[in-house]
Amino acid sequence: xxxxxxxxxxxxxxxxxxxxxxxxxxxxxxxxxxxxxxxxxxxxxxxxxxxxxxxxxxxxxxxxxxxxxxxxxxxxxxxxxxxxxxxxxxxxxxxxxxxxxxxxxxxxxxxxxxxxxxxxxxxxxxxxxxxxxxxxxxxxxxxxxxxxxxxxxxxxxxxxxxxxxxxxxxxxxxxxxxxxxxxxxxxxxxxxxxxxxxxxxxxxxxxxxxxxxxxxxxxxxxxxxxxxxxxxxxxxxxxxxxxxxxxxxxxxxxxxxxxxxxxxxxxxxxxxxxxxxxxxxxxxxxxxxxxxxxxxxxxxxxxxxxxxxxxxxxxxxxxxxxxxxxxxxxxxxxxxxxxxxxxxxxxxxxxxxxxxxxxxxxxxxxxxxxxxxxxxxxxxxxxxxxxxxxxxxxxxxxxxxxxxxxxxxxxxxxxxxxxxxxxx
RNA sequence: GGAGAGGUGGCAGAGUGGUUGAAUGUACCUGACUCGAAAUCAGGCGUACUCGCGAGAGUAUCGGGGGUUCGAAUCCCCCUCUCUCCUCCA
Numbered sequence: 001x002x003x004x005x006x007x008x009x010x011x012x013x014x015x016x017x018x019x020x021x022x023x024x025x026x027x028x029x030x031x032x033x034x035x036x037x038x039x040x041x042x043x044x045x046x047x048x049x050x051x052x053x054x055x056x057x058x059x060x061x062x063x064x065x066x067x068x069x070x071x072x073x074x075x076x077x078x079x080x081x082x083x084x085x086x087x088x089x090x091x092x093x094x095x096x097x098x099x100x101x102x103x104x105x106x107x108x109x110x111x112x113x114x115x116x117x118x119x120x121x122x123x124x125x126x127x128x129x130x131x132x133x134x135x136x137x138x139x140x141x142x143x144x145x146x147x148x149x150x151x152x153x154x155x156x157x158x159x160x161x162x163x164x165x166x167x168x169x170x171x172x173x174x175x176x177x178x179x180x181x182x183x184x185x186x187x188x189x190x191x192x193x194x195x196x197x198x199x200x201x202x203x204x205x206x207x208x209x210x211x212x213x214x215x216x217x218x219x220x221x222x223x224x225x226x227x228x229x230x231x232x233x234x235x236x237x238x239x240x241x242x243x244x245x246x247x248x249x250x251x252x253x254x255x256x257x258x259x260x261x262x263x264x265x266x267x268x269x270x271x272x273x274x275x276x277x278x279x280x281x282x283x284x285x286x287x288x289x290x291x292x293x294x295x296x297x298x299x300x301x302x303x304x305x306x307x308x309x310x311x312x313x314x315x316x317x318x319x320x321x322x323x324x325x326x327x328x329x330x331x332x333x334x335x336x337x338x339x340x341x342x343x344x345x346x347x348x349x350x351x352x353x354x355x356x357x358x359x360x361x362x363x364x365x366x367x368x369x370x371x372x373x374x375x376x377x378x379x380x381x382x383x384x385x386x387x388x389x390x391x392x393x394x395x396x397x398x399x400x401x402x403x404x405x406x407x408x409x410x411x412x413x414x415x416x417x418x419x420x421x422x423x424x
Numbered sequence: 425g426g427a428g429a430g431g432u433g434g435c436a437g438a439g440u441g442g443u444u445g446a447a448u449g450u451a452c453c454u455g456a457c458u459c460g461a462a463a464u465c466a467g468g469c470g471u472a473c474u475c476g477c478g479a480g481a482g483u484a485u486c487g488g489g490g491g492u493u494c495g496a497a498u499c500c501c502c503c504u505c506u507c508u509c510c511u512c513c514a
Contacts, residue, residue, distance in 0.1 A: 041474060045483045052483090055495035059442030068494085075494050199504090201488095225503065376471080 001100055001207075001364045008034065017106050020113045020325040030099060037092050044085040051078055101204075102211055105360040107325045108297065108334040114324030120337070121324065126308070127317030129341045134403040138344030139394040140275045142401050143168055146423050148276070159273075160265060160280040162390075167423040171396065171409070172283070174416035176258045176389050179285040179310050183386055187306045189256035189287065194236035196259060197227040202239040205365035207331040207357075214266045217280075229262035233286035234383040241290050242365040245376055251369060252299065253290040256386065258283065276390050277349065283389035287354075289382045290367070296356045296380035297334065304336045304354040307386040311351070313412040316395050317341035319348050333358040338387070340395040351391045354384030 007014055007030065015025040054075040061068045107113075112121045139148070147165035154161060164172055183189040197219060203209040208216060208231060217229040230236050237255045246253070261284050265271075272278035287306055291299050304320065311318045323335040332355040339348035362368070362378040371377040400408045406424035409417050 038474080041483085045474060048484085049482055051494075055493095056443055058494055062442070072494060079494075223503095 001360060002103055002106065003359070003363065004096075004100060007100075014106065018104065021104055021107055021328060022115070022326050023104050025103065026099075030096075033092060033096050033099070037089070037096060040085065040089045040092060044082070044089045047078065047082045047085055051075060051082060054078070098210075104330045105333050105358060107328060108356070108358075110297075110322075111328065111334050112322060112324045115326040116324075117327045119324040120327055121322040123320040123322050123336070125317070125319040126312065127315065127341070129317050129343060130399060132343065136343055136398070136401060137405065138275065139397040142397045142405060142407065145405065146407065148397075150276075157280070160278065162276045162279060167420065168393070170417060170420070171407075171413070171423065172389060172393050174413045175392050175396070176283055176285055177416050178313075178413055179386055179389070180256060180258050182310060182313065183256040183285070183287060183306060187254075187309070189254045192233075192237055192240075192255045192257040194230075194233060194257055194259060196230050196236070196262075198230055198236055198239070199225060199227060202235055202242065203228055205239050205242045206235045206361050207364065208235065211330065215264055217262045217264055230259065231263050232261050232284060232383075233257040233259040234288060237286060237288040238290075238361060238381050238383060239365065241367040241379065243367070245368045245370060246290070246379070248292070248369050248371060251290065251292050251379065252295065255288045256285060257288075258285045258389075276394060279390060282391075285386050285389065287384045287386040291380050291382065292369070293359065293377065293380050296358060296382060299382055300334060300336070300354060300356040303382055303384050304338070307338055307352045307354055307384050310387050310392075311338065311340060314392070314396065314410045315412075316392075316399055318351070329353070329355060331355070331357045331360045333360065340391065342395060342398050344398050349391065351395065352385040352387045355382065357381045357383070
């Protein structure tokens with residue numbers, strides 16, 4: 001959520017910056033609502049002050065045993081007028097809030113302006129795609145004989161669900177363990193385990209609600225508030241600090257968590273239907289940092305580096321992309337995507353997305369720290385995939401395939417595979 | 425799943441319809457006393473918002489939301505969390 005004061009004082013500029021990410025801010029509607037709000041709030045507060053004063057008088061008079069009917073008559077008509085004013089003000093404020101909650105974050109100045117992914121800026125390439133001297137297969141054909149079982153997945157749950165068995169399941173687990181261990185022991189993150197079902201307030205906090213409810217799996221409960229399956233551990237972990245005030249010296253907070261992620265992929269009909277690139281359920285090792293506002297952009301570089309380290313240790317070629325304004329996610333101020341080389345697709349595919357959210361989430365969550373002046377100030381939040389486990393599995397299968405269809409286990413994973421060095 | 429008790433300022437803890445934004449203690453800040461400190465005394469001390477150039481004034485806020493009332497921390501309803509007991513369970 002943007003700072004409403006910024007909208008009040010610098011509306012045109014905000015609108016221009018939001019336009020660069022394809023969000024049209026209705027400037028006229030917003031100022032009209034704001035003007036109306038200002039007036040109505042003042043008049044409502046005047047009425048409230050009047051009511052409070054009269055009620056106080058009634059109390060005083062009654063205490064002395066005096067007759068209060070005159071004062072009572074005086075405020076008799078106030079009630080309806082006040083109620084009407086309060087209702088109108090509340091609905092006005094709801095409208096303003098609805099606008100605010102629907103507004104994406106402002107892109108940072110270092111973000112290239114562009115309309116879509118074609119205008120993203122490649123920052124670097126790491127590694128050299130392997131040259132194969134045989135006809136390569138994609139992960140579906142490679143994985144099938146090794147335990148990658150789409151049929152069972154869809155029998156149990158439908159399209160976009162996958163079952164893993166045997167060596168593939170082991171490899172999947174090994175990847176997650178390896179990532180988690182690397183981030184905790186080499187990058188200084190605290191391991192976290194979180195609920196996979198969260199309430200609406202948490203999803204409001206990180207920005208998935210109210211705007212993207214159709215992307216989520218919702219669990220309705222009679223007589224209780226609904227819960228949602230997390231679309232990413234960013235939600236559960238970042239919300240650790242919702243409604244809290246942390247000490248300045250405790251920053252930065254660094255958490256990593258391995259969780260399943262659930263996405264309805266409502267808008268993705270027809271995309272990536274083959275294989276396990278796009279699933280309703282996938283595992284991810286997430287990185288989250290809660291930092292001092294001065295540190296967010298430098299931390300983004302560091303955090304992205306932590307995700308890159310995993311790809312480098314696995315010796316998977318990748319490139320780093322600075323997303324342009326038109327391609328960034330809703331809450332992001334700046335985002336680097338890491339794209340891994342997939343030989344069967346002959347292209348780089350997203351395997352990690354690392355973002356600085358600035359104060360966007362912190363404002364929604366009321367996540368603050370005590371600054372040097374002793375005042376409460378919003379923290380900044382960052383998150384990144386370190387990495388998406390399913391897609392990493394795909395990348396390992398395709399990049400480490402052999403002519404006979406077997407898969408060489410990357411060296412970094414040997415310690416996690418119980419002596420297995422080749423899957424066949 | 426069943427029954428009960430609770431949620432009040434940074435912390436502890438009063439308050440069950442009326443000059444209550446909320447006693448008291450404690451923590452913290454300022455001043456006095458002191459060579460200095462401790463102790464003591466005096467004063468201050470939440471957050472958000474609105475109006476105002478400003479001094480300042482006002483509104484909201486006692487887990488969250490709604491209701492009753494001229495007036496709600498206090499009464500009613502829904503949700504939520506914590507604790508205790510029973511039941512069940514990995």
